[in-house]
Amino acid sequence: MSVNGQRPEYRLLAELEEHFDRLVEQTDALVATWQASGASAWSFENEMADAIWLRHVLLDVWYQDGQDGRATRSHVGLVAANEKVMEAVARVNATKKAFAALLAEIRREAPTLIPEIKAILPFRQPALHNHLKGTGLARLHLKQCWRAIPLAEAPVARIRLAWYASGRSIKRLTVREAEQKLLALDSEAPHVRIQLQRLAGIPDGEPLAQVQSQAPLMRANLFYRAPLEDGRSRRAMNIALPLFVPSLDGRLPDHNLPPSHPPETRTRARRSDERLEDTAFLPSLRVYRYR
Structure with missing residues (x-):
């Protein structure tokens, strides 16, 4: 019986278990369909880009010791994918989307279920869990469960891969929100008091920007064989999982081999219209003023 229109916890958990089982089964089917097609694959991290590799990276849903809970591993x-393989990818991605939506509902309505979910789901798939025997308790990395498999929507002539190490997320803050975040720190600490005084010296209506640098990631620049319906002939996309590319003959398009590690320094020129000041206004919060 639901309360206030909410579904009971056991129903939410049962549905998530069903989505997880379907996700694993559909991923296995995807790998089998690709293997049967005899198509090519290439791995940036592994010399053998075969079905064993593909299944491993698509079902890499575990935390590793010492891994930052906010970080995900890239593969x-x-x-190269024929029509049947592309359809299988679409089914897996649809299940991942449903899994993410249900997980978001659980976080809102029954957040205490999350630890139970991480403990229970791995044991529903013994083949997934076998390789962890003797390594202690395994923890499920929920984001790695639902992140989508990238795919090109049309045949590609060539792909250029490059590290993108200048990414950052910017969140707007009001002066009041910044003040509340500072007060949540040790408000008696001298460096926090200095920042509170600095904040008090600007207009209440001035917008601020909280900046979070993002980890380096691989970006694929796709050059299509023919323009898409909207006229685009190329597309740039971040790839954390193998990119599936339509192929009638089972071969991959021309592609480059990027450096093994991201650059240590910024490689892109700073935009001339960048609107944030160079120095943090509130260093403890990584908050900047706009120019």
Whole structure:
């Protein structure tokens, strides 16, 4: 019986278990369909880009010891795919989307279920869990469960891969929100008091920007064989999982081999219209003023 229109916890958990089982089964079917097609694949991290590799990276849903809970592991690669394989990818991505939506509902309505979910789901798939025997308790990395498999929507002539190490997320803050975040720190600390005084010296209506640098990631620049319906002939996309590319003959398009590690310094020129000041206004919060 639901309360206030909410579904009971056992129903939410049962549905998530069903989505997880379907996700694993559909991923296995995807790998089998690709293997049967005899198509090519390339892995950035592994010399053998075969079905064993593909299944491993698509079902890499575990935390590793010492892994930051906010970080996910990347598995860069390219997979040539016929129509049946592309349809299988679409089914897996649809299940991932449903899994993410249900997980978001659980976080809102029954957040205490999350630890139970991480403990229970791995044991529903013994083949997934077998390789963890003797390594202690495994923890499920929920984001790695639902992140979508990248795919090109049309045949590609060539792909250029490059590290993108200048990414950052920017969140707008009001002066009041910044003040509340500072007060949540040790408000008696001298460096926090200095920042509170600095904040008090600007207009209440001035917008501020909280900046979070993002980890380096691989970006694929796709050059299509023919323009898409909207006229585009190329597309740039971030790839954390193997990119599936339509292929009638099972071969991959021309592609480059990017450096093994991201650059240590910024490689892109700073935009001339960049609107944030160079120095943080509130260093403890990584908050900047606009120019």
